[in-house]
Amino acid sequence: MTTTNTHGRRIGEDHPRATITDQDVAMIFVLLDERDAALERWKAAGLDAWQIDNALTLTGLSYRLIADRFGIDKSTVFKIASGARRSQTTE
Numbered sequence: 001m002t003t004t005n006t007h008g009r010r011i012g013e014d015h016p017r018a019t020i021t022d023q024d025v026a027m028i029f030v031l032l033d034e035r036d037a038a039l040e041r042w043k044a045a046g047l048d049a050w051q052i053d054n055a056l057t058l059t060g061l062s063y064r065l066i067a068d069r070f071g072i073d074k075s076t077v078f079k080i081a082s083g084a085r086r087s088q089t090t091e
Contacts, residue, residue, distance in 0.1 A: 024070050025080060032081050035061040 003012045003022075012022045038061060042052050056062040060069075063081075067074040 019076075020070060020072060028066060028070065028077060028080055031061060031066050032077075035066075 012018065012025070013020070035056070038055070038059060039052065042055055047055065053062075057065065060066070063074040063077045067077045070077075
């Protein structure tokens with residue numbers, strides 16, 4: 001069954017230009033949620049930007065490391081995080 005948006009257009013992995021599966025996108029969202037929670041903790045603890053960057057790298061939660069894990073560009077992870085990609089839902 002093809003996944004479509006409210007206008008009947010194919011979305012997600014059913015879109016002809018999709019490069020990753022819906023399951024991978026769901027996992028990216030889980031990692032982004034972990035990243036957001038970690039950022040909040042680190043900011044509350046008073047870490048500066050350099051320390052936070054290092055912590056993201058060490059925990060594997062930087063956009064670059066998430067992207068490497070799925071074989072995609074880090075800009076794709078950013079676009080998923082910001083809602084520019086994979087932001088449509090079904091009816």
